Amino acid sequence: MTTRLRTEVAIIGGGLMGxxxxxxxxxxxxxxxxxxxxEIGAQSSGVNFGNLRLQGRHPGQIPLALRADxxxxxxxxxxxxxxxxxxxxxxxxxxDEAQMAKLGHMAEDMFRCGVPVKLLGxxxxxxxxxxxxxxxxxxxxxxxxxxxxxxxxxxxxxxxARRLGAEILSGTRVSAFAKDGERFRLATxxxxxxxSDALVNTAGAWGPQIATVFGESAPVxxxxxxxxxxxxxxxxIGPSVQAADGRVIFRQVRRGNVVVAGYPRGASDPVANxxxxxxxxxxxxxxxxxxxxxxxxxxxxxxxxxxIEGYLPDMLPVIGVSRTTRGLLHAFGFxxxxxxxxxxxxxxxAELLVDGGTSIPLSDFDIGRFAGEVAHDERLSREFDSAxxxxxxxxxxxxxxxx
Amino acid sequence: MAEAxxxxxxxxxxxxxxxxxxxxxxxxRPFLIDEGHAPGGxxxxxxxxxxxxxxxxxFGSQVGKYERLHAxxxxxxxxxxxxxxxxxxxxxxxxxxxxxxGKAEVHPYDALILATGATDRLLPVPGWTxxxxxxxxxxxxxxxxxGCLIGRRVVFCGSSPLLHLVALQYQAAGGEVAAVVDTxxxxxxxxxxxxxxxxxxxxxxxxxxxMAALRCKGVRIHHGTRLVAIEGETHVTGLRFRDRRGxxxxxxxxxxxxxxxxxxxxxxxELGGARLRYDSVFRQWLPxxxxxxxxxxxxxxxxxxxxxxxxxxxxxxxxxxxxAALADLGIAAPNARMARLRAHVxxxxxxxxxxxxxxxxxxxxxxxxxxxxxxxxxxxxxLGEVRATLREDIPPADxxxxxxxxxxxxxxxxxxxxxxxLGELMAAETGTAHExxxxxxxxxxxxxxxxxxxxxx
Numbered sequence: 096m097t098t099r100l101r102t103e104v105a106i107i108g109g110g111l112m113g114x115x116x117x118x119x120x121x122x123x124x125x126x127x128x129x130x131x132x133x134e135i136g137a138q139s140s141g142v143n144f145g146n147l148r149l150q151g152r153h154p155g156q157i158p159l160a161l162r163a164d165x166x167x168x169x170x171x172x173x174x175x176x177x178x179x180x181x182x183x184x185x186x187x188x189x190x191d192e193a194q195m196a197k198l199g200h201m202a203e204d205m206f207r208c209g210v211p212v213k214l215l216g217x218x219x220x221x222x223x224x225x226x227x228x229x230x231x232x233x234x235x236x237x238x239x240x241x242x243x244x245x246x247x248x249x250x251x252x253x254x255x256a257r258r259l260g261a262e263i264l265s266g267t268r269v270s271a272f273a274k275d276g277e278r279f280r281l282a283t284x285x286x287x288x289x290x291s292d293a294l295v296n297t298a299g300a301w302g303p304q305i306a307t308v309f310g311e312s313a314p315v316x317x318x319x320x321x322x323x324x325x326x327x328x329x330x331x332i333g334p335s336v337q338a339a340d341g342r343v344i345f346r347q348v349r350r351g352n353v354v355v356a357g358y359p360r361g362a363s364d365p366v367a368n369x370x371x372x373x374x375x376x377x378x379x380x381x382x383x384x385x386x387x388x389x390x391x392x393x394x395x396x397x398x399x400x401x402x403i404e405g406y407l408p409d410m411l412p413v414i415g416v417s418r419t420t421r422g423l424l425h426a427f428g429f430x431x432x433x434x435x436x437x438x439x440x441x442x443x444x445a446e447l448l449v450d451g452g453t454s455i456p457l458s459d460f461d462i463g464r465f466a467g468e469v470a471h472d473e474r475l476s477r478e479f480d481s482a483x484x485x486x487x488x489x490x491x492x493x494x495x496x497x498x
Numbered sequence: 499m500a501e502a503x504x505x506x507x508x509x510x511x512x513x514x515x516x517x518x519x520x521x522x523x524x525x526x527r528p529f530l531i532d533e534g535h536a537p538g539g540x541x542x543x544x545x546x547x548x549x550x551x552x553x554x555x556x557f558g559s560q561v562g563k564y565e566r567l568h569a570x571x572x573x574x575x576x577x578x579x580x581x582x583x584x585x586x587x588x589x590x591x592x593x594x595x596x597x598x599x600g601k602a603e604v605h606p607y608d609a610l611i612l613a614t615g616a617t618d619r620l621l622p623v624p625g626w627t628x629x630x631x632x633x634x635x636x637x638x639x640x641x642x643x644x645g646c647l648i649g650r651r652v653v654f655c656g657s658s659p660l661l662h663l664v665a666l667q668y669q670a671a672g673g674e675v676a677a678v679v680d681t682x683x684x685x686x687x688x689x690x691x692x693x694x695x696x697x698x699x700x701x702x703x704x705x706x707x708x709m710a711a712l713r714c715k716g717v718r719i720h721h722g723t724r725l726v727a728i729e730g731e732t733h734v735t736g737l738r739f740r741d742r743r744g745x746x747x748x749x750x751x752x753x754x755x756x757x758x759x760x761x762x763x764x765x766x767x768e769l770g771g772a773r774l775r776y777d778s779v780f781r782q783w784l785p786x787x788x789x790x791x792x793x794x795x796x797x798x799x800x801x802x803x804x805x806x807x808x809x810x811x812x813x814x815x816x817x818x819x820x821x822a823a824l825a826d827l828g829i830a831a832p833n834a835r836m837a838r839l840r841a842h843v844x845x846x847x848x849x850x851x852x853x854x855x856x857x858x859x860x861x862x863x864x865x866x867x868x869x870x871x872x873x874x875x876x877x878x879x880x881l882g883e884v885r886a887t888l889r890e891d892i893p894p895a896d897x898x899x900x901x902x903x904x905x906x907x908x909x910x911x912x913x914x915x916x917x918x919x920l921g922e923l924m925a926a927e928t929g930t931a932h933e934x935x936x937x938x939x940x941x942x943x944x945x946x947x948x949x950x951x952x953x954x955x
């Protein structure tokens with residue numbers, strides 16, 4: 096017999112965004128069902144690099160990022176566990192003057208937004224982090240940036256939401272959507288029907304499938320960076336470190352392993368649920384790692400993985416209310432930098448639903464922006480391989496077109 | 499003649515060498531990649547150290563097969579491209595990625611035959627990570643490869659037909675066998691005897707003769723035991739176990755060899771596109787192959803890495819896989835011979851399935867072991883830590899999630915040695931079928947790769 100579940104808000108997608116939204120909605124007193132076709136936090140929410148980076152973000156995202164940062168600061172109060180949260184700081188490494196100049200502009204932007212970023216020359220840099228490679232010309236330093244363990248965070252958020260009364264429905268695939276007057280009706284593959292006043296689409300790389308049902312679209316492309324981890328070594332690195340040109344990102348966890356991600360990103364397959372890593376990319380990232388930290392040459396890589404992340408041509412997410420359907424909210428396509436934003440997105444969506452508005456500027460993230468021409472971000476050609484970009488169907492002229 | 503086809507073989511044990519011989523006989527020039535310094539695999543391993551090993555004493559009645567494999571391989575000189583000491587660390591888009599002497603290479607293939615073999619199946623027992631505690635296969639490898647023993651007075655324990663063979667080999671090499679502590683009952687062995695007799699009478703007799711020879715030499719063999727603990731502070735000093743009546747015993751020993759049969763090395767097959775299927779007798783996930791070893795386009799599996807079957811089945815399944823690869827490349831293969839091989843391999847594997855029942859894997863044991871016992875030795879994860887995760891709200895539904903939450907299986911061995919026990923623990927603790935706990939998905943590198951590895955040119 097089919098069970099009927101009546102809730103004020105149904106959230107589809109039990110990743111980081113969905114879980115934080117469920118948590119904050121419960122804190123505001125709304126009834127919530129969090130639905131996922133698989134496990135909670137199993138996709139890019141669970142396999143991402145774990146950076147909680149403020150510096151270098153799109154300035155329009157900073158208010159949201161700072162709001163998230165305030166939640167991360169009190170993560171133990173919120174979740175009852177720290178999930179390896181640590182403010183170790185973040186370095187962007189420049190390998191030449193042009194990169195250093197770019198970092199300088201970025202630091203000015205950040206200063207205007209209220210994020211202090213310090214520029215360091217080669218000498219100052221090596222005095223503090225003597226293990227950096229000889230090719231490093233300078234860096235920008237943000238002491239406030241942090242990291243956490245993505246494998247632990249999302250399940251912990253979902254547990255906290257459940258303690259507050261949220262209904263967590265993993266292993267539940269929504270098979271049909273309907274809007275009947277003011278109510279959403281969702282059929283699932285589990286003899287369960289859900290009826291809600293509001294619907295939140297936090298389905299990540301699968302987000303456009305839900306948007307399409309309501310006559311909206313976003314040209315999301317699924318990809319993932321090759322990531323790998325070394326065997327554990329005595330702890331020496333400290334901050335999270337990223338080459339300014341994106342070729343390598345690394346950090347050392349307290350356990351001792353060095354976690355590494357390297358570009359270009361490769362296509363992943365959201366249908367087969369697979370994100371294979373080309374071994375040639377692993378080797379390339381290993382070489383970049385040794386250039387940044389020569390002393391890691393003696394260690395071994397023990398594990399490689401990737402994930403299924405949703406990317407958009409302007410490298411900005413979709414966040415906000417639907418243009419077509421009252422009561423529908425979207426938050427997906429975080430372009431590989433959503434981990435830090437999660438709690439900010441959850442708070443903001445809860446405000447939109449409870450208060451009917453928010454002080455956080457969201458216009459840059461409106462789903463309607465894809466109706467016209469959308470510029471490609473310059474990072475696309477740098478951070479993705481040409482084969483995966485060709486597979487997106489985005490036009491080569493640098494303008495996005497709807498698939 | 500058409501353009502040369504690139505046929506790759508990974509593993510130079512009986513399956514890989516037999517496949518190479520068939521391919522060479524059909525004027526292909528296979529590329530044979532092997533981690534070992536010489537062909538032979540684990541079973542017909544050749545000593546790497548210049549030690550005077552008495553091969554006849556070591557291999558006993560199997561010495562003929564040992565010599566035949568090495569003679570076959572010697573006869574292939576010039577017709578096989580042999581790459582010893584080479585790790586195949588990934589398979590991606592119809593190419594094998596290798597590592598040898600610090601250099602990475604990429605080898606595209608038209609056909610890839612995986613003869614990756616098996617390792618010991620292990621189970622967490624108090625003290626199993628102490629110095630002096632070795633996997634049974636590891637204890638045998640030390641002897642074959644280096645002429646070394648793991649200790650002066652060794653106790654052999656677990657459930658495996660190899661227990662008795664290795665104990666005899668140790669005794670022949672001058673070691674003292676403290677006892678053989680077999681965890682399976684005589685009843686289980688008797689129950690499996692008809693299947694064993696029907697499918698491999700000579701092998702059954704050989705196994706029985708090992709036991710008789712050990713008894714003859716005064717070695718105590720205990721059946722139907724439960725292991726309590728491998729004892730010692732900084733090194734093994736003994737083994738405690740309960741006999742089938744529940745009475746506790748202690749055996750003094752300075753080393754323990756422990757093994758519970760074999761687990762197939764399936765990671766490369768999975769990376770190459772093979773689907774895995776659950777085998778309820780062996781309680782592990784094996785590549786889903788047809789009768790000839792086909793598991794994905796251009797991908798073949800043979801030997802213990804495909805279905806635990808022993809050395810003879812490995813050899814014949816290696817030949818079959820080679821014929822299948824030839825046929826798929828459009829080179830005529832002998833149909834009648836393939837049919838005979840299929841029937842024989844099937845029979846040998848039925849025998850091994852009988853053995854798996856005679857030497858039962860005590861799969862519910864992890865549930866009974868104390869919390870502080872280490873389950874994942876690479877990451878030092880205890881049974882208690884995994885149990886705590888299973889009791890949490892939103893518990894892991896399969897082994898991959900349990901790995902994500904606890905680090906169990908995340909270390910150097912990538913769960914090759916703890917993965918099966920992790921699944922059994924989850925199944926037993928939560929009352930789910932073992933099959934539903936899944937397998938730890940393979941990712942490259944299947945074994946560690948140095949960061950300094952030089953780029954493929």
